Amino acid sequence: MNATQMDRKRVKLKKIILVVRGYNMNRISWDQYFMAQSHLLALRSTCTRLTVGATIVRDNRIIAGGYNGSIAGGTHCIDDGCYVIDNHCVRTIHAEMNALLQCAKFGVPTDEAEIYVTHFPCLQCCKSLIQAGIKAVYYAEDYKNHPYALELFKQAGVKTEKVEAKGAIDVNGKQKKDFVFSLLAQLEQNGLGKEDLLELEKQANQIFEN
Ligand SMILES: [Zn+2]
Numbered sequence: 001m002n003a004t005q006m007d008r009k010r011v012k013l014k015k016i017i018l019v020v021r022g023y024n025m026n027r028i029s030w031d032q033y034f035m036a037q038s039h040l041l042a043l044r045s046t047c048t049r050l051t052v053g054a055t056i057v058r059d060n061r062i063i064a065g066g067y068n069g070s071i072a073g074g075t076h077c078i079d080d081g082c083y084v085i086d087n088h089c090v091r092t093i094h095a096e097m098n099a100l101l102q103c104a105k106f107g108v109p110t111d112e113a114e115i116y117v118t119h120f121p122c123l124q125c126c127k128s129l130i131q132a133g134i135k136a137v138y139y140a141e142d143y144k145n146h147p148y149a150l151e152l153f154k155q156a157g158v159k160t161e162k163v164e165a166k167g168a169i170d171v172n173g174k175q176k177k178d179f180v181f182s183l184l185a186q187l188e189q190n191g192l193g194k195e196d197l198l199e200l201e202k203q204a205n206q207i208f209e210n
């Protein structure tokens with residue numbers, strides 16, 4: 001085999017390896033990537049009422065992130081319960097505000113930046129985002145979308161778009177788990193043997209524990 005043949009063989013092998021590893025198929029979009037980041041941040045939330053994550057992005061680079069929680073060093077809702085006034089938890093700073101304040105604290109400009117939030121922003125956050133120069137709001141879930149917030153975003157020329165992190169991370173993990181266990185319960189009702197059922201339960205538990 002001469003040098004050219006060897007090179008060709010090497011290129012072919014490299015292509016096969018790339019296909020096997022799934023590089024050609026599984027590249028996630030920027031939207032999925034940033035929204036996945038916000039879902040990860042939401043897992044850091046300390047409020048039991050709702051977990052929200054927000055990621056501020058400029059030129060496809062993450063410049064700040066936040067989740068809803070108490071002030072640094074403060075009492076957490078998960079430890080002492082929420083501090084509820086007029087049906088709102090007043091202990092926490094919202095994820096979007098925390099991300100903006102991180103920029104304020106470290107002197108990072110937010111003008112012309114974009115934000116990825118797990119839930120549609122509340123009216124207060126909407127106004128702060130507009131005032132900070134955010135030009136686009138991408139959200140994964142509708143959340144009491146206030147008509148005045150929508151109006152203000154429109155007035156200010158801020159783009160709002162619903163995007164999901166589908167395929168990037170398992171955002172429906174809990175629903176999948178509930179579904180599998182409801183199927184197992186049905187199998188039991190339909191008379192599946194105890195031994196088989198225990199084996200299936202064991203396998204399901206192994207999957208969902210990871
Ligand atoms: Zn709370």
Ligand SMILES: [Zn+2]
Nearest residue numbers: 094121122125
């Ligand atoms: Zn808010």
